Amino acid sequence: MEVGLLFTGVALPLEAAQNHLEKDISAKQLKHNSTSWSKVTCINGGDGWSGSRHSTERGRAMELVVRKAVAALVVSVVVTLVRVEAQLVVGYYEQNGCPMAEEIVKKVLTAAVARDQSIAASLLRLHFHDCFVQGCDGSVLLDPQNGFPATEKQAVPNFSLRGYNLVDAIKQALEQACPETVSCADILAIAARDAVSLSGGGTWPVETGRRDGVISLRTEAENLLPPTNENSEVLTQRFLDVGLTQDEMITLSGAHTIGRAHCVSFSQRLYNFSPEFDTDPNLDAAYAGKLKQACPRNFDPRTVVPLDPVTPSQFDNRYYSNLVNNMGLMISDQTLHSDMLTQFSSESNAEDENMWQFKFANAMVRMGAINVKAEGEIRKNCRLRN
Ligand code: HEM
Numbered sequence: 001m002e003v004g005l006l007f008t009g010v011a012l013p014l015e016a017a018q019n020h021l022e023k024d025i026s027a028k029q030l031k032h033n034s035t036s037w038s039k040v041t042c043i044n045g046g047d048g049w050s051g052s053r054h055s056t057e058r059g060r061a062m063e064l065v066v067r068k069a070v071a072a073l074v075v076s077v078v079v080t081l082v083r084v085e086a087q088l089v090v091g092y093y094e095q096n097g098c099p100m101a102e103e104i105v106k107k108v109l110t111a112a113v114a115r116d117q118s119i120a121a122s123l124l125r126l127h128f129h130d131c132f133v134q135g136c137d138g139s140v141l142l143d144p145q146n147g148f149p150a151t152e153k154q155a156v157p158n159f160s161l162r163g164y165n166l167v168d169a170i171k172q173a174l175e176q177a178c179p180e181t182v183s184c185a186d187i188l189a190i191a192a193r194d195a196v197s198l199s200g201g202g203t204w205p206v207e208t209g210r211r212d213g214v215i216s217l218r219t220e221a222e223n224l225l226p227p228t229n230e231n232s233e234v235l236t237q238r239f240l241d242v243g244l245t246q247d248e249m250i251t252l253s254g255a256h257t258i259g260r261a262h263c264v265s266f267s268q269r270l271y272n273f274s275p276e277f278d279t280d281p282n283l284d285a286a287y288a289g290k291l292k293q294a295c296p297r298n299f300d301p302r303t304v305v306p307l308d309p310v311t312p313s314q315f316d317n318r319y320y321s322n323l324v325n326n327m328g329l330m331i332s333d334q335t336l337h338s339d340m341l342t343q344f345s346s347e348s349n350a351e352d353e354n355m356w357q358f359k360f361a362n363a364m365v366r367m368g369a370i371n372v373k374a375e376g377e378i379r380k381n382c383r384l385r386n
């Protein structure tokens with residue numbers, strides 16, 4: 001209750017401040033105001049302010065100082081709010097029975113990624129699908145059990161989730177080191193962070209201390225996860241529903257810079273798209289041709305293509321340049337550029353990689369705090385309630 005009020009109280013200033021961040025503040029400069037965003041670094045050590053060459057006047061300099069202060073404040077307010085709402089802390093297990101927890105997750109994940117790079121994307125997606133349904137509580141990992149209704153895993157948007165065996169392996173290693181201590185929900189949050197850095201993206205201090213939930217419903221997953229065929233407005237609403245902003249929706253969609261999709265997720269853009277167009281006119285013609293080769297009308301349902309055809313397994317901002325070039329794979333991707341509501345932010349992400357990496361890290365922390373449960377259990381097996 002108190003938390004809800006706190007959020008309501010700052011929603012508008014935060015929104016305004018975020019706009020401020022997008023428009024006026026270079027990610028390089030933000031680096032100086034934050035702590036350990038490893039990828040979000042100031043490459044040239046320069047002043048980092050766009051238009052700084054005009055900033056010799058005292059008034060302009062003062063304005064810049066104020067802007068820097070606002071940026072620092074916004075970052076700290078966001079992090080503080082997340083902590084209050086979620087009761088999560090960075091390094092929770094260092095004080096709570098498993099100091100090696102994060103290292104163990106990283107070790108098992110690193111070995112798995114060395115065997116198969118594509119598993120990194122799947123772990124990142126698992127955390128997203130977990131957080132959007134029942135909050136970040138490991139509910140997506142629960143297997144169907146006799147006497148319980150169908151679980152999230154059985155929902156249509158979750159058919160293509162992968163990585164459950166890897167989560168089991170991580171959990172097993174953790175159970176050996178510190179039994180019944182680390183939640184499955186935290187495993188997903190830590191692994192998502194490491195999946196990004198192991199794919200060449202940034203890193204961030206991950207907040208932990210989540211409890212595992214006992215409710216997992218297919219119907220909820222089908223109602224709450226964002227649909228692939230919808231426009232920016234619908235996507236935005238799904239994110240607002242869980243307390244994330246439109247800009248965070250655009251920022252987090254950049255996760256589609258790695259990983260892959262099955263033909264069924266975009267084939268409606270290739271064939272019988274509308275009464276007027278057989279192929280979606282928002283799809284680059286050459287790219288559409290390649291997609292049709294990979295996914296003919298009678299495609300094999302197991303066929304997958306990269307979400308980012310240019311740098312498929314590199315966690316970079318190429319996803320957004322692809323959108324500018326009409327090479328977004330799914331309708332939910334291309335709409336971020338074709339819809340005027342979201343075009344500005346999506347183009348900014350294409351133009352400024354450091355800024356996007358910074359915003360992505362911040363948005364992941366916010367997503368990781370969705371509806372975190374104070375009550376709950378530490379599952380012994382991520383697939384089963386205790
Ligand atoms: C904005 C709304 C979103 C929609 C509609 C959406 C939808 C999808 C779809 C349909 C796929 C391909 C599934 C398949 O055909 O196999 C996919 C893959 C993926 N999504 Fe999203 N997604 C969204 C946002 C996000 C977010 C916020 C993240 C993470 C922060 C994310 C991470 C991923 C990843 C990494 C993959 C590749 C998975 C793999 O290779 O196994 N997505 N998404």
